[in-house]
Amino acid sequence: xxxxxxxxxxxxxxxxxxxxxxxxxxxxxxxxxxxxxxxxxxxxxxxxxxxxxxxxxxxxxxxxxxxxxxxxxxxxxxxxxxxxxxxxxxxxxxxxxxxxxxxxxxxxxxxxxxxxxxxxxxxxxxxxxxxxxxxxxxxxxxxxxxxxxxxxxxxxxxxxxxxxxxxxxxxxxxxxxxxxxxxxxxxxxxxxxxxxxxxxxxxxxxxxxxxxxxxxxxxxxxxxxxxxxxxxxxxxxxxxxxxxxxxxxxxxxxxxxxxxxxxxxxxxxxxxxxxxxxxxxxxxxxxxxxxxxxxxxxxxxxxxxxxxxxxxxxxxxxxx
Amino acid sequence: xxxxxxxxxxxxxxxxxxxxxxxxxxxxxxxxxxxxxxxxxxxxxxxxxxxxxxxxxxxxxxxxxxxxxxxxxxxxxxxxxxxxxxxxxxxxxxxxxxxxxxxxxxxxxxxxxxxxxxxxxxxxxxxxxxxxxxxxxxxxxxxxxxxxxxxxxxxxxxxxxxxxxxxxxxxxxxxxxxxxxxxxxxxxxxxxxxxxxxxxxxxxxxxxxxxxxxxxxxxxxxxxxxxxxxxxxxxxxxxxxxxxxxxxxxxxxxxxxx
Numbered sequence: 001x002x003x004x005x006x007x008x009x010x011x012x013x014x015x016x017x018x019x020x021x022x023x024x025x026x027x028x029x030x031x032x033x034x035x036x037x038x039x040x041x042x043x044x045x046x047x048x049x050x051x052x053x054x055x056x057x058x059x060x061x062x063x064x065x066x067x068x069x070x071x072x073x074x075x076x077x078x079x080x081x082x083x084x085x086x087x088x089x090x091x092x093x094x095x096x097x098x099x100x101x102x103x104x105x106x107x108x109x110x111x112x113x114x115x116x117x118x119x120x121x122x123x124x125x126x127x128x129x130x131x132x133x134x135x136x137x138x139x140x141x142x143x144x145x146x147x148x149x150x151x152x153x154x155x156x157x158x159x160x161x162x163x164x165x166x167x168x169x170x171x172x173x174x175x176x177x178x179x180x181x182x183x184x185x186x187x188x189x190x191x192x193x194x195x196x197x198x199x200x201x202x203x204x205x206x207x208x209x210x211x212x213x214x215x216x217x218x219x220x221x222x223x224x225x226x227x228x229x230x231x232x233x234x235x236x237x238x239x240x241x242x243x244x245x246x247x248x249x250x251x252x253x254x255x256x257x258x259x260x261x262x263x264x265x266x267x268x269x270x271x272x273x274x275x276x277x278x279x280x281x282x283x284x285x286x287x288x289x290x291x292x293x294x295x296x297x298x299x300x301x302x303x304x305x306x307x308x309x310x311x312x313x314x315x316x317x318x319x320x
Numbered sequence: 321x322x323x324x325x326x327x328x329x330x331x332x333x334x335x336x337x338x339x340x341x342x343x344x345x346x347x348x349x350x351x352x353x354x355x356x357x358x359x360x361x362x363x364x365x366x367x368x369x370x371x372x373x374x375x376x377x378x379x380x381x382x383x384x385x386x387x388x389x390x391x392x393x394x395x396x397x398x399x400x401x402x403x404x405x406x407x408x409x410x411x412x413x414x415x416x417x418x419x420x421x422x423x424x425x426x427x428x429x430x431x432x433x434x435x436x437x438x439x440x441x442x443x444x445x446x447x448x449x450x451x452x453x454x455x456x457x458x459x460x461x462x463x464x465x466x467x468x469x470x471x472x473x474x475x476x477x478x479x480x481x482x483x484x485x486x487x488x489x490x491x492x493x494x495x496x497x498x499x500x501x502x503x504x505x506x507x508x509x510x511x512x513x514x515x516x517x518x519x520x521x522x523x524x525x526x527x528x529x530x531x532x533x534x535x536x537x538x539x540x541x542x543x544x545x546x547x548x549x550x551x552x553x554x555x556x557x558x559x560x561x562x563x564x565x566x567x568x569x570x571x572x573x574x575x576x577x578x
Contacts, residue, residue, distance in 0.1 A: 058408060059405060080409065080410055090405070091401045096331075
């Protein structure tokens, strides 16, 4: 069963002071995310990622279209007990301690009173805040608040977790822990829908990604497939001699760069034999030869590039 | 009560207490004890009248100021600080949130009024050395003050559901002032003819009738309050605040959060 079905969800806002005109924040979006999938929603700032998440959470209302979560309408309160949400740069009631906040959210989410405290402790431990549970949130750093945000999102053991820029504000260690947490959620069979503009995180974590730009979904693809595609090029790494790139290789059209005592050269696949012949002739020691694969970054940039028909519109910005 | 409303109300109460809202009680206690000592020294036979008048007026004004300044931020602050995101993404309906907030603030005001009422009675005891039968009407005046708070909270919440905090404060305070003159307004409407008369009548009956809820002077003189007025005021305050809350819910129900 699909965990999330977005059916032509569209959002426009009225802008302007005197003469109000609609500005499209999200063009009709159609997207299906299967149960147990980790889906990355990628795009630059202002692309429409947060708008999509706010629409799914019922924080803003769509101009058109609808969405279903776990087979029910997204506005159904019963569905909301099955979902967890971490907003971007979350703010919480700073008069509460972390424990009180989680207990409050547990109450609102219908976590039974019996065992709620234990669950709160468990969540604090899971995000590395066991020792800070009794501290008021106004004394928390940005990174600690992000951890509390993650704890509240998974507190009630939801089936679908929505995370808006979960790595934002975290140091490298914190980002690593969030990545581990998402991996754990995947292994528990949860569906995770997270927005990010950090491609390495998406590449490491996601089953599939969607690229959104200027309110429009530009492409959806499985990460494994995207990164498995070769680009008709090979990469040869070998030990250099006299800190020089062999002239024979340059004449084959290789893009080569010297790194320490090694040379890294990229050249068309069909010149592989000729390149190996140059290395053999010059007596150079080969380290590796690998086909150059697409990276998520290339796919992302390709999808963000305006198409001919869209160039004019992109220059003006999204709007109707 | 729906349990989620209760949780939201309790959290609102806890926030008010931790934000030191009840610190106003210190100012109130200082004002009242100072007044009681002063009155005890300079007044002859009217100590009770002065203490009841001053005490209840202070209870009313302190409460109204709290009701307005917390009430206008109840929803807008949560939208601005985005604390609402993690509440409304849970199985919480928007109307439950608004109603919970309303109960939280009125609960804060009831506790605040109770503590101030204790202060008023202590001051009374200080100046009169004993309680009298007519002091029970002071309790009725306090009950009417709480009813006023219900309406002020509901109005502050209503205005804040579509307006900025500053404008909400202005609107609510203006309605409190106009409503305190509602009886005069009704009198004016009765003697005005034509279109002006209709408009005056509409305004007079539309604004909350706070003057009917103000029996401070009456009880200060030891006069009784009729059971009929107690019933009428109770029903009126409940209906008026319910309508204002319903308006706030209706607007908030369709509001896009920024």
